[in-house]
Amino acid sequence: MTAQTLILVGVAGAALLAALGAFAIAWRRSTGADNWRDAVGRETRKADRRQAVTIPTEEPPTVEAVEIPTEPEPVAATVAVAHEQRVVEVTPEESGVSRRRFFNRALAAAFGSYLAVLGVELLAFMWPKLQGGFGADVEAGTVADLLAATRTPDGGVIPAFIPEARAYVVPVNESTLSAQFAGKGVAAGGLMALYQKCVHLGCRVPWCATSQGFECPCHGSKYDYIGEYFGGPAPRNLDRFTVEVIDDRFVIHTGAIFQSPRAPVRSVSYPQGPSCIGALAAPEAQA
Ligand code: FES
Numbered sequence: 001m002t003a004q005t006l007i008l009v010g011v012a013g014a015a016l017l018a019a020l021g022a023f024a025i026a027w028r029r030s031t032g033a034d035n036w037r038d039a040v041g042r043e044t045r046k047a048d049r050r051q052a053v054t055i056p057t058e059e060p061p062t063v064e065a066v067e068i069p070t071e072p073e074p075v076a077a078t079v080a081v082a083h084e085q086r087v088v089e090v091t092p093e094e095s096g097v098s099r100r101r102f103f104n105r106a107l108a109a110a111f112g113s114y115l116a117v118l119g120v121e122l123l124a125f126m127w128p129k130l131q132g133g134f135g136a137d138v139e140a141g142t143v144a145d146l147l148a149a150t151r152t153p154d155g156g157v158i159p160a161f162i163p164e165a166r167a168y169v170v171p172v173n174e175s176t177l178s179a180q181f182a183g184k185g186v187a188a189g190g191l192m193a194l195y196q197k198c199v200h201l202g203c204r205v206p207w208c209a210t211s212q213g214f215e216c217p218c219h220g221s222k223y224d225y226i227g228e229y230f231g232g233p234a235p236r237n238l239d240r241f242t243v244e245v246i247d248d249r250f251v252i253h254t255g256a257i258f259q260s261p262r263a264p265v266r267s268v269s270y271p272q273g274p275s276c277i278g279a280l281a282a283p284e285a286q287a
Contacts, residue, residue: 195240
């Protein structure tokens with residue numbers, strides 16, 4: 001996973017946490033407002049009970065009834081004013097944004113941000129395929145040209161390195177290939193595409209013309225010319241891509257990597273000459 005992917009995943013995680021936090025706060029406030037007891041603390045309610053004032057229940061002094069002249073016009077005016085005060089409505093613009101509305105908007109903004117980050121992350125993931133680089137299908141050339149380029153006049157092998165695919169294209173006799181590659185789509189037109197990365201710790205594995213194999217300078221793993229394990233700390237064969245011949249052109253599907261275990265029996269002979277990095281330690285050379 002690249003550093004860019006890690007950063008994007010981190011940003012996406014932070015946005016998700018922010019969205020969840022905003023949602024939790026908004027939900028708590030919106031549901032808590034329905035019950036005033038939830039909004040008032042227990043200590044506050046206890047203090048209120050302690051300070052409760054007992055209202056004396058003495059009989060109110062009696063007064064003699066006095067007949068007050070009733071004039072209809074002033075009473076009607078008072079009722080009308082009181083009614084008018086109760087029904088006056090205040091627009092949201094006049095009262096400002098309510099707390100619930102504020103949190104709803106915050107929640108929507110957080111969720112929108114999260115979706116935006118997801119969109120960016122998806123675009124970053126798709127970018128290699130859109131650009132046609134590593135991760136997409138890479139056209140390496142015509143089969144005839146590659147077959148000619150990967151054989152030396154004396155019958156030796158010289159891999160063709162395809163930088164865009166991060167792959168070595170090598171010739172292969174499909175009829176003598178190890179059974180573990182049969183039907184896996186890793187050979188086509190007499191060619192294979194090996195991933196350049198060592199399966200031990202990821203160093204790029206250079207070609208050694210004298211031994212006719214790949215030899216990793218980092219910790220000494222060795223592979224024959226079709227990437228089968230020979231020795232060293234590598235746990236398996238070199239990885240390879242699925243390939244296809246389309247209209248006589250060799251296409252490498254760099255988004256489809258095939259892994260295989262250490263070769264019990266190699267398909268080609270190795271080494272065919274001196275090593276470029278020296279001999280392996282005894283136990284590993286016997287692997
Ligand atoms: S990275 Fe190649 S042998 Fe360790």
